[in-house]
Amino acid sequence: MDRRRWLIGSGVATVVLYVVLIVLDRKLTDTGGPSIVAFELAGSEERAAEILAEWGSSGRDHARSSLWIDFPFMLAYGAFLTLAALATRDFARQHGRRALATAGVAAPLAAAATAGFDALENVFLLLTLGGHGGRAGPAIAAAAASVKFLLLAATIVYLLWGLASRLRLRRARVA
Numbered sequence: 001m002d003r004r005r006w007l008i009g010s011g012v013a014t015v016v017l018y019v020v021l022i023v024l025d026r027k028l029t030d031t032g033g034p035s036i037v038a039f040e041l042a043g044s045e046e047r048a049a050e051i052l053a054e055w056g057s058s059g060r061d062h063a064r065s066s067l068w069i070d071f072p073f074m075l076a077y078g079a080f081l082t083l084a085a086l087a088t089r090d091f092a093r094q095h096g097r098r099a100l101a102t103a104g105v106a107a108p109l110a111a112a113a114t115a116g117f118d119a120l121e122n123v124f125l126l127l128t129l130g131g132h133g134g135r136a137g138p139a140i141a142a143a144a145a146s147v148k149f150l151l152l153a154a155t156i157v158y159l160l161w162g163l164a165s166r167l168r169l170r171r172a173r174v175a
Contacts, residue, residue, distance in 0.1 A: 007083045013076035021073060024066040031059035036066050040121060043142035045135045048128050064129055067122045074122075078115025081155050085111045088162030097165055107158040110151045117148040 001009075025035050033054030042048040052060055089104025091097070121144035128137040 003083055003087065007080065007087065010076050010080035010083065014073065014080050017069065017073040017076055020069055021066055024062050024069065027062045028055060028059050028066070031055045031062075033059050036063060037145075039063060039125060040145040041142050042138045044138055045128075045133070048133065048138040052129070060129060064126070067126050067129070070118065070122055074115040074118045078112055078118075081111035081114065081152075081159070082108050084159055085155060088159055091162060091166060095165075095169060100162060100165055103158055103161070107155060110158075111155045114148050114151040114155060117144045117151065120144040121148060 021036075029035055031054065033051055033056075039048065039051050042051055055063060085104065085107040089101060089107065092100035092104055121141045124133060124137045124141035124144065127133040128141065133141075
C-alpha cells in the first residue's frame, strides 16, 4: 500500500476512534467530574485522587476504557501525523521550500514522539487508576502529557505551514 492510502486509512481510523473517545469523555463529565484531560494533567497524587472520587466507580470504568481505546488511537493519529509530516517535507523539498523542508527533518519525529509520550502518559494513568501510581504516577503522566501537547502543537503548526505553502503555490499557478 502506498503512503497516500496509509494516510487516508490512518486518518479515517483517527476520526472514528476520536469519536469513540469523545463519547467516553462525555460520560466522564456526566459523572460530575472533569474530562480525561484534567486527569492527564492532574500532576499530583492528591489531585488525581480528587478526580477519581468525583468520577466515582462508573467514571473510573469509563476512564479506564478511554485510556485503553487511546492506545489504538495513538497508533492511528501517530501514523497519520507522521505520514502527513513526511508528505509535507517531501513537498517542500520538491518545490524548493527550504525552511519548510528543514523543519521537515524534525516534524515527522515530533509527530511519532507525540504518540510515544501519549503511551507513557497512559501507562502511568492506568497505574494511578489501579491505585499503583503512588506520588510519581500522576506527576510522570502530567509531564508526558505536557510534552505530548507541545509536540502535537508543533506538528500541527508544521502541517498548517505546509498546507499554506501548498495553497500559495496553487494560487500562484492559477494566476
